Amino acid sequence: MAFSSSNKPRCATCGKNIGTFTCRGCSQDFCLSHAQEHRQLLGKKMDEDVILMHDQLQQCLNQQVKQPSLHPLMKEINEWEKQSIEKIQLVAQNTRQKFLDIISKHTNNAKIALISIKEQLSRARDEDDFFEADINEWKEKLEKLKTDLNTPKAITIKLDDNMNSFIPKISISEGPMIIETFEKILGDIDIQDKGRLITHGSSKGYALVRSKGEYSSGQHLFCFTIENIGTGNWILFSIVSKNAPITEMSYSTPTTYGWAGINQVYLNGTCSNGFNGYKTNMETNHTLEFMIDCDKQKLRLKNEQTQSMYELDIDISKCPFPWYIILNLYHPGTRLRFLQ
Structure with a gap:
């Protein structure tokens, strides 16, 4: 069909x-x-x-x-690099300028101090009026000026150690050295020069001094020169909480944090030899920086001769604010001077 x-x-x-x-x-x-x-x-x-x-x-x-460099994503990377470099350069330039402003004032103060010393020297020479003590005093002043000119304690460069930051931010700050004095607490110890020269007596044993100031905030830098280490190299640089009981063996007192001889590190009164790689290198004529950072709950000890530096984190639940500085000397003849 x-x-x-x-x-x-x-x-x-x-x-x-x-x-x-x-x-x-x-x-x-x-x-x-x-x-x-x-x-x-x-x-x-x-x-x-x-x-x-x-x-x-x-x-x-x-x-x-x-030509992989022409890839669009490569252009994004290049642009990120350019913008990042521009930001870093801006921060660096601002920090340089701030440093120049600070160092200008610093060098002017050094010039004034040097002129004053020169006038003293000229007057003493013209009048033939000087002795060994005067020479030693002028040498000490000149050495202090030289040290402060090369590594000024009043100028601090900081790197932000925030772990979330890819590149640590640099900053510069100016602040005077802490004007601090110490007072006797326990043991055979003598304090002279308006609380700035600390000398252990002739008997062996633990002897303590404590800062008159107490610290709860900010950063505080202290500088000590070991004028004589005695027959050993045991000195304790530490902090304690204000309300902690103090005994001659202050290193074992709860809330004590710090460094001593024989590679000793004290954490809340407990000794941990060699903690964080610490090795004692205290000698006569060494200058030590002891920094208290209340804001970050840290301590830092730096030897200016060896450039060794150590840090401790402070558990404020065990060592609450405010803090005192405790210096504990053991060997006879040990002499420690606090530098302004």
Whole structure:
């Protein structure tokens, strides 16, 4: 039985002629003339949409292989680097300028002090009025000026040690050395020079002095010169909480934190030899910096001769504020001077 032409599929293009060919891709029917046109259209799409894209992608790939620095993400990295360098340079420039401002005042003060010493020397020479004690005093003043000119204690450069910071921020601060004096607590010990020269007596045993000041906030830098270490090298540089009981063996007192001879480190009154790599290197004529950082709950001990430096973290639940400085001497003849 023959089918009516009205029931046969029509060409998807013209809609008039009977569709004699079915495209496997789009499942549409086309007449003979439009079937060829449909294939030509597919060929054009192949050339324009696929092959052209392929060629462009191949060209881009070849360019990235030859010149990876032109990659868009590389440009982002370069821009990050540029902006970061600009920020670092700005901070560095501001810090340099602040340093120049501070050091200018510092050097002017040194000039004034040096002029004063020169006048004293000229007057003493002209009048032939000087003795050994005067010479030693002038030498001491000049040595102090020399040290302070090269490594001024009033100028501090800090690096932010925030672990979340990729690059530590640098800053500079100015502040006077702490004007501190010490008072006798226990043992055979003598304090002279308005509380700044500490001397152990002739008997062997623990002898203590304590700072008159107490500390609860800020950073505080103290500088000591060991004028004589005695027959041994045991001196304890430490802090204690204000309310802690003090005995001759202060190193074992709860709340005591600090460093002593024989590689001893004291943490809440407990000795931990060699803690954090600490090695005793105290000798006669050595100058030691003892820093209290209340804000970060840290102590720092630095030997200016050997440049060794050690830090301790303070557990304020065990050593609450305010803090005192405790210096404990043991050997006869040990003499320690606090420098302004």
